[in-house]
Amino acid sequence: MKLWEVQEGGGPEALSQREPMVSRPYLSLANNFLVLISYPIFNRSEEYLGYVGGTIYLKKPSIFNDLLGRHFHRDGSYIYVVDSNKQIIYHPESERVGEYILNNAVINSVVERHSGFIEVINSKGIDMLAGFSPIQRAHWGVVAQRPVDATLAPLDSLIKAVAFRTLPLALLTFILIWLLASYISRPLQQLAATAVEMDDPNAYQKLGQIKSWYLEVRELKLGILKGLGVVNTKISQLKEDAATDALTGAVNRRSVQVLLETMEQERIPFSVLAIDIDHFKRVNDTYGHPAGDKALVALVRVISQISRAQDVIARVGGEEFLLILPNTPIDLAEVIAERVRSRIAALQIELVGSIQVSIGIASSGRKYAAEQVLQQADIALYQAKQQGRNRCEVYVPSK
Numbered sequence: 001m002k003l004w005e006v007q008e009g010g011g012p013e014a015l016s017q018r019e020p021m022v023s024r025p026y027l028s029l030a031n032n033f034l035v036l037i038s039y040p041i042f043n044r045s046e047e048y049l050g051y052v053g054g055t056i057y058l059k060k061p062s063i064f065n066d067l068l069g070r071h072f073h074r075d076g077s078y079i080y081v082v083d084s085n086k087q088i089i090y091h092p093e094s095e096r097v098g099e100y101i102l103n104n105a106v107i108n109s110v111v112e113r114h115s116g117f118i119e120v121i122n123s124k125g126i127d128m129l130a131g132f133s134p135i136q137r138a139h140w141g142v143v144a145q146r147p148v149d150a151t152l153a154p155l156d157s158l159i160k161a162v163a164f165r166t167l168p169l170a171l172l173t174f175i176l177i178w179l180l181a182s183y184i185s186r187p188l189q190q191l192a193a194t195a196v197e198m199d200d201p202n203a204y205q206k207l208g209q210i211k212s213w214y215l216e217v218r219e220l221k222l223g224i225l226k227g228l229g230v231v232n233t234k235i236s237q238l239k240e241d242a243a244t245d246a247l248t249g250a251v252n253r254r255s256v257q258v259l260l261e262t263m264e265q266e267r268i269p270f271s272v273l274a275i276d277i278d279h280f281k282r283v284n285d286t287y288g289h290p291a292g293d294k295a296l297v298a299l300v301r302v303i304s305q306i307s308r309a310q311d312v313i314a315r316v317g318g319e320e321f322l323l324i325l326p327n328t329p330i331d332l333a334e335v336i337a338e339r340v341r342s343r344i345a346a347l348q349i350e351l352v353g354s355i356q357v358s359i360g361i362a363s364s365g366r367k368y369a370a371e372q373v374l375q376q377a378d379i380a381l382y383q384a385k386q387q388g389r390n391r392c393e394v395y396v397p398s399k
Contacts, residue, residue, distance in 0.1 A: 034058060037053065076146065082111065082141050082143070083141075087101075106120055120145075126147055127149075128146060191210060191224060245315040248296050251312060252315065255314065259324060269329075270363070273360070274320070275358075278355070280318070291349075291350075299355070311323060338392050345357075359381065359393070362376035362380055380393045
């Protein structure tokens with residue numbers, strides 16, 4: 001009975017080739033799969049003499065076991081071989097030899113003479129990484145499979161080892177970065193904290209003390225200082241505008257009230273001159289309001305020249321003014337008032353000529369409240385008006 005056939009054609013012409021021939025596996029009478037390997041023999045005259053052949057019993061210990069069986073590992077890795085008909089001709093589990101494997105992506109690829117690797121699930125449901133490559137001359141395919149877990153285990157160990165070894169360096173690097181970031185951000189934090197307290201009188205000084213050791217912070221610091229300087233200037237200007245009369249530069253009624261309240265709380269004695277321009281409405285009606293404004297400015301200028309540094313000039317009405325004289329007794333206040341009256345009477349103003357004023361004088365001593373002193377000065381001013389104007393009158397308490 002014929003046990004095998006030559007794979008590529010039959011007859012002597014096939015065997016006369018100088019390449020070894022491999023048959024497809026066939027089941028023998030002994031119920032064992034075997035393959036035949038042959039090689040032709042020629043003499044020196046290139047005459048065909050015959051061939052040398054041998055068989056490999058696939059289900060018995062053979063050269064396959066010697067070559068491939070050693071690759072069977074305890075981690076589940078193994079190698080198997082299939083022929084062009086997708087039939088297993090070697091497997092670590094000998095009972096699987098002769099089995100046909102259909103609809104398998106790895107077997108289909110290797111039979112089509114492709115090589116590569118792919119992730120598959122084997123017959124036992126284990127997730128495997130399979131590498132495959134064809135044996136071109138024999139029309140076989142070799143497949144090596146290894147469990148994914150076993151393949152990745154060394155990588156997991158390597159990752160753990162790398163992490164363990166790099167952790168101290170990473171921690172040190174993190175600490176250095178944190179320290180450097182803190183050092184870099186400290187001036188910015190100080191600038192931010194100071195910017196929040198811009199209304200603090202010491203804000204400008206605090207900004208000047210911040211160390212700006214790199215360009216960005218230095219430029220930011222200079223910008224804030226410049227902005228704060230502008231703001232302070234504007235605030236000072238606004239305070240001055242709010243406290244003074246825009247036309248004459250004298251303080252306004254609100255500033256007078258604050259000043260008088262302060263002197264009252266600190267028990268500072270003072271005298272007050274209530275000054276009013278006589279017939280000022282006639283000046284405006286005759287020469288116009290611009291000329292009247294010039295008269296007001298000239299009056300304040302004269303009073304400023306006569307008064308002392310601690311004295312305060314205030315405009316409390318259209319042509320009404322106050323001269324506050326701290327720590328000044330009533331007799332000295334009367335001398336100052338007469339000096340003011342006479343100097344103003346002698347003043348010559350462009351377009352207007354001369355003007356005259358009436359002055360009422362009152363003193364707080366140590367017994368009158370500030371508001372009461374202002375009322376007394378107004379009473380004395382009224383008396384000066386009643387007695388002919390262009391004169392000074394001292395308030396005399398009624399008996």
